[in-house]
Amino acid sequence: MNRKYRKTVIAGNWKMNKTPSETKEFMTEFKSIMPKGRWCDVALCVPAVCIPAAVRAMRETRIGIGAENCNANASGAYTGEIAANMLVDAGCKYVILGHSERRAMGETNEDVNAKVLTALENGLVPIMCVGESLEQREQGITEEWITMQIKLGLAGVPEDKIRKVIIAYEPIWAIGTGLTATPDQAEEVCESIRTVIRKLYGAKIARAISILYGGSMNEKNAYDLLAQPDIDGGLIGGASLDAGKFMDIVNAANQG
Numbered sequence: 166m167n168r169k170y171r172k173t174v175i176a177g178n179w180k181m182n183k184t185p186s187e188t189k190e191f192m193t194e195f196k197s198i199m200p201k202g203r204w205c206d207v208a209l210c211v212p213a214v215c216i217p218a219a220v221r222a223m224r225e226t227r228i229g230i231g232a233e234n235c236n237a238n239a240s241g242a243y244t245g246e247i248a249a250n251m252l253v254d255a256g257c258k259y260v261i262l263g264h265s266e267r268r269a270m271g272e273t274n275e276d277v278n279a280k281v282l283t284a285l286e287n288g289l290v291p292i293m294c295v296g297e298s299l300e301q302r303e304q305g306i307t308e309e310w311i312t313m314q315i316k317l318g319l320a321g322v323p324e325d326k327i328r329k330v331i332i333a334y335e336p337i338w339a340i341g342t343g344l345t346a347t348p349d350q351a352e353e354v355c356e357s358i359r360t361v362i363r364k365l366y367g368a369k370i371a372r373a374i375s376i377l378y379g380g381s382m383n384e385k386n387a388y389d390l391l392a393q394p395d396i397d398g399g400l401i402g403g404a405s406l407d408a409g410k411f412m413d414i415v416n417a418a419n420q421g
């Protein structure tokens with residue numbers, strides 16, 4: 166982390182877990198253990214049907230609610246899809262885009278790019294995910310792959326909007342596996358992401374962008390990961406489903 170230049174962000178990604186009633190219970194518990202002092206930015210990205218319950222529960226707090234996806238189009242005949250302006254109207258601040266689980270369902274870098282542009286136009290903070298597979302890591306093409314994902318995902322994002330974007334580095338082999346990247350491995354890639362941003366947008370912007378790590382991050386390994394200079398927070402799956410564990414990660418970020 167480097168608090169001098171950029172925000173620390175701890176974001177939860179609930180994926181396809183919890184009902185609206187369970188959301189209400191989680192939020193009640195989370196609020197009851199929230200510390201009073203200054204906090205890093207905290208986001209909870211929840212299933213679409215849970216957004217109203219989450220927004221209602223967190224209205225008076227500094228926790229931002231987010232979605233896990235949005236459609237790139239403004240409106241129209243896209244059965245089952247959700248537009249960015251609907252998320253804004255429902256009270257969302259963030260949206261996760263390009264998660265590897267969605268890329269596995271066929272989402273391309275071009276799709277992710279179109280969604281990032283739409284999210285920004287509507288005032289949402291996109292959390293754009295990138296990451297390599299184990300095979301790609303073993304082939305030694307991690308940096309090349311992620312550079313491509315960043316360049317294509319951010320194509321056409323203007324300088325005045327790029328500061329709003331949060332990038333999440335999530336090695337696919339570390340997601341939900343308990344196999345966390347070592348702090349050195351995670352730092353190496355996050356640093357290279359910052360270098361790509363520097364080349365695209367210059368040093369000042371690269372220094373200001375928050376880059377998160379995700380992949381089996383938990384209350385135990387969070388300290389070491391967050392101690393790395395280019396890791397500005399976490400995108401947390403499994404451990405964000407438990408209010409106590411998620412709070413422990415938030416606390417780890419606040420102590421760094």
Ligand code: 13P
Pocket residue numbers: 178264335339340341342343379380381382400401402403404
């Ligand atoms: P886990 O924390 O469960 O490994 O999930 C990470 C993730 O995919 C967050 O988006």
